[in-house]
Amino acid sequence: MAKKYLLKGPRFIDPSSGTDAVLDFLIVDGAIESMKPSLSAPNSCEVIDMKGKIVAPGFIDMHVHLREPGFEHKETIETGTRSAAYGGFTAVCCMPNTNPAIDDESIVRFVHSQGETVNDGIVEVHPIGAVTKGRIGKELSPIAELVQAGAVGLSDDGAPVYDAEMMRRGLEYAGMYGVPVIQHCEEPSLAHGGVMNEGFVATELGLPGIPSIAEEIMIARDILLTEYTRSRYHVAHMSTQGAVTLVREAKKRGVSITSEVTPHHFTLTDELVRTFDTNSKMNPPLRTAADVEAIKEGLRDGTVDVIASDHAPHSLDEKEVDYLQAPFGIVGLETSIGLAITELVDRGIITISQLVEKFSTNPRKIIGRSIAIREGSPANFTFIDPEIRWKVDTSLFKSKSKNSPFHGRTLKGKAVGIFNRGKMLLVH
Amino acid sequence: MGLSSRHLLGLDGMPKSDIEMILDAAVSFKEILGRPIKKVPTLQGKTIVNLFFENSTRTRISFELAERRLSADVVNFSASGSSVSKGETLKDTARNIEAMKIDMVVIRHNAAGTPHFLTRVVQAAVLNAGDGCHEHPTQALLDMYTLKEKFGTLEGLRVCIVGDISHSRVARSNIYGLKTMGAKVSVCGPATLIPKEIEKLGVTVYHRIDDVLPNVDALNVLRIQMERQSGGLFPSLREYHRFFGVTKERLDRVDHPITIMHPGPINRDVELSADVADGPHSVILDQVLNGVAVRMSVLYLLGAAN
Numbered sequence: 001m002a003k004k005y006l007l008k009g010p011r012f013i014d015p016s017s018g019t020d021a022v023l024d025f026l027i028v029d030g031a032i033e034s035m036k037p038s039l040s041a042p043n044s045c046e047v048i049d050m051k052g053k054i055v056a057p058g059f060i061d062m063h064v065h066l067r068e069p070g071f072e073h074k075e076t077i078e079t080g081t082r083s084a085a086y087g088g089f090t091a092v093c094c095m096p097n098t099n100p101a102i103d104d105e106s107i108v109r110f111v112h113s114q115g116e117t118v119n120d121g122i123v124e125v126h127p128i129g130a131v132t133k134g135r136i137g138k139e140l141s142p143i144a145e146l147v148q149a150g151a152v153g154l155s156d157d158g159a160p161v162y163d164a165e166m167m168r169r170g171l172e173y174a175g176m177y178g179v180p181v182i183q184h185c186e187e188p189s190l191a192h193g194g195v196m197n198e199g200f201v202a203t204e205l206g207l208p209g210i211p212s213i214a215e216e217i218m219i220a221r222d223i224l225l226t227e228y229t230r231s232r233y234h235v236a237h238m239s240t241q242g243a244v245t246l247v248r249e250a251k252k253r254g255v256s257i258t259s260e261v262t263p264h265h266f267t268l269t270d271e272l273v274r275t276f277d278t279n280s281k282m283n284p285p286l287r288t289a290a291d292v293e294a295i296k297e298g299l300r301d302g303t304v305d306v307i308a309s310d311h312a313p314h315s316l317d318e319k320e321v322d323y324l325q326a327p328f329g330i331v332g333l334e335t336s337i338g339l340a341i342t343e344l345v346d347r348g349i350i351t352i353s354q355l356v357e358k359f360s361t362n363p364r365k366i367i368g369r370s371i372a373i374r375e376g377s378p379a380n381f382t383f384i385d386p387e388i389r390w391k392v393d394t395s396l397f398k399s400k401s402k403n404s405p406f407h408g409r410t411l412k413g414k415a416v417g418i419f420n421r422g423k424m425l426l427v428h
Numbered sequence: 429m430g431l432s433s434r435h436l437l438g439l440d441g442m443p444k445s446d447i448e449m450i451l452d453a454a455v456s457f458k459e460i461l462g463r464p465i466k467k468v469p470t471l472q473g474k475t476i477v478n479l480f481f482e483n484s485t486r487t488r489i490s491f492e493l494a495e496r497r498l499s500a501d502v503v504n505f506s507a508s509g510s511s512v513s514k515g516e517t518l519k520d521t522a523r524n525i526e527a528m529k530i531d532m533v534v535i536r537h538n539a540a541g542t543p544h545f546l547t548r549v550v551q552a553a554v555l556n557a558g559d560g561c562h563e564h565p566t567q568a569l570l571d572m573y574t575l576k577e578k579f580g581t582l583e584g585l586r587v588c589i590v591g592d593i594s595h596s597r598v599a600r601s602n603i604y605g606l607k608t609m610g611a612k613v614s615v616c617g618p619a620t621l622i623p624k625e626i627e628k629l630g631v632t633v634y635h636r637i638d639d640v641l642p643n644v645d646a647l648n649v650l651r652i653q654m655e656r657q658s659g660g661l662f663p664s665l666r667e668y669h670r671f672f673g674v675t676k677e678r679l680d681r682v683d684h685p686i687t688i689m690h691p692g693p694i695n696r697d698v699e700l701s702a703d704v705a706d707g708p709h710s711v712i713l714d715q716v717l718n719g720v721a722v723r724m725s726v727l728y729l730l731g732a733a734n
Contacts (some may be wrong), residue, residue, distance in 0.1 A: 163487060198624055200624070203623035203624055204629070206596075208562030321517060322518060322541065322545065323542075325543045
């Protein structure tokens with residue numbers, strides 16, 4: 001018998017169709033049978049009261065590290081997608097810094113099919129392929145094969161393509177297939193050895209700094225390369241004021257450039273490093289209050305297209321070492337939406353509709369996985385309670401790793417469920 | 429009345445009254461060091477471990493001497509040949525120490541913040557003996573003691589720290605401590621060795637040593653490290669000496685005496701010419717003796733509180 005659900009009374013927000021209305025959804029066998037105000041429940045239908053909740057097209061986190069294959073002690077595709085599901089995401093894009101790297105079609109297929117298998121496939125896993133073989137910047141990876149096998153973008157992730165010629169060729173090659181090159185922007189010769197933002201706090205603490213110009217110089221170069229090659233380019237986890245300005249100006253000129261920021265970069269500053277808590281160590285590093293303000297302005301005016309978590313799980317043993325040795329990165333899938341509502345929507349920086357754009361509409365468009373929510377189409381939803389107050393407790397995370405600087409923080413708003421591929425997960 | 433903290437992690441934020449208490453108590457300990465029998469029973473029954481993850485001869489010996497003169501039981505632990513090189517984590521090492529019921533830990537480590545980390549995993553009182561390029565509080569305290577001994581007060585005293593400020597924990601602790609005590613602090617070095625936005629700490633930045641000399645009472649000359657040259661931070665030791673070296677000719681051009689300090693070990697004729705290091709205004713050896721007295725003072729004040 002067909003499984004039926006009736007979502008009763010939610011506010012439905014879909015910026016791609018310009019919808020913001022209270023609608024009921026009747027879902028039958030995973031497809032939207034009907035979406036209208038005040039639907040009545042047919043026989044043997046599960047009715048879910050969603051008054052006061054928001055229903056949005058399924059959110060996607062386009063920048064996560066699932067660590068499989070190679071680093072399964074930090075995270076697996078199973079634990080990572082469970083974390084995504086509980087965090088409110090129906091899809092993730094996973095970065096290729098695995099071992100082996102995702103630089104071969106067999107690995108793209110493995111990661112993708114693993115995603116289909118675990119957790120009933122409720123979270124779609126879209127791999128990002130490496131730009132260069134082994135992510136070492138020397139030879140192009142088989143880009144055409146990677147894209148054919150399902151890679152939705154190309155990136156060398158934390159090992160940015162530093163060689164300008166190599167970046168040019170990568171952009172040209174990826175451009176043929178309409179996929180973006182996603183760059184972790186950091187000029188290695190300037191960032192070398194740094195563990196935090198270069199500036200007053202680093203000066204006080206005596207820790208080696210990563211200057212903002214390391215990020216900005218690579219973005220500036222890549223903008224010129226993108227313009228020259230007429231290809232597509234996406235700036236991962238932008239963190240500085242200067243970077244926002246560069247992207248804003250490039251967009252104005254019509255360059256095919258998009259950008260993302262992480263919740264920690266619009267929430268925290270390098271002041272947190274004073275605790276020497278290694279969960280304040282990430283790359284790009286936490287920057288200054290002025291940078292946070294610039295990022296918020298970029299989110300508001302559309303310079304920043306996407307919010308992505310850069311979910312970077314590390315085991316407790318790996319993080320509980322001295323600050324110089326600790327690996328970069330924090331987990332983010334289960335705090336991302338709460339932080340965005342608390343820091344951005346609740347403070348009037350962006351509207352809830354802009355939030356949906358940055359978590360769903362825009363990233364899906366960038367990776368070519370847009371969805372349409374209409375009668376007859378598959379139900380792919382994120383459910384949000386925008387009012388609920390909750391306290392982050394890392395021990396409750398579904399992720400295998402607990403490395404978060406947000407433990408104990410009270411947030412307003414959270415994902416309370418997802419619906420995808422005929423399956424529903426409700427989170428209480 | 430004891431110190432406001434049960435650890436000594438750094439001088440950043442340490443109240444003036446704490447610094448005064450340490451410097452005052454050090455006077456009595458220095459007096460003890462002049463006696464024929466230099467040992468007092470102050471820390472009898474207390475166990476102190478010197479946890480040195482970074483090579484150090486002077487600081488470790490100075491601490492050890494201070495501990496033994498206070499009659500503490502002393503255990504030395506250095507990274508080479510220890511379980512650290514076998515892959516044991518810092519946390520495991522710390523917990524092992526904890527299991528052995530140690531009262532105080534003196535730690536030196538190449539990473540900033542390691543003593544702070546230690547305070548979160550062990551019960552013992554923690555003394556920072558140098559953490560990366562962050563702080564070296566007992567060095568700054570002994571520098572301040574030496575200056576106070578010489579000048580009577582630190583208030584209004586003009587002190588310039590010369591050399592590689594970026595990589596110096598001695599510089600940072602001196603800046604924090606001296607500023608708290610009301611001294612006028614400046615730094616001098618090549619632009620490549622001065623960290624960003626250091627002016628915000630209330631210090632004046634100089635790039636010419638000859639501009640500094642007429643305006644200071646004392647210089648704290650830092651050791652210049654060879655590896656900074658290979659790292660591209662300055663062109664050569666020879667050039668460094670010519671442009672930043674503290675020499676007799678330079679000091680002679682100034683019409684007042686300038687007290688010379690150096691945390692050691694000295695690269696003679698690089699940052700400091702030999703005749704200045706051994707000259708009449710050098711207090712470098714006083715610093716060494718005062719180091720033991722100041723460390724006794726800190727150990728006493730923390731040990732008494734714990």
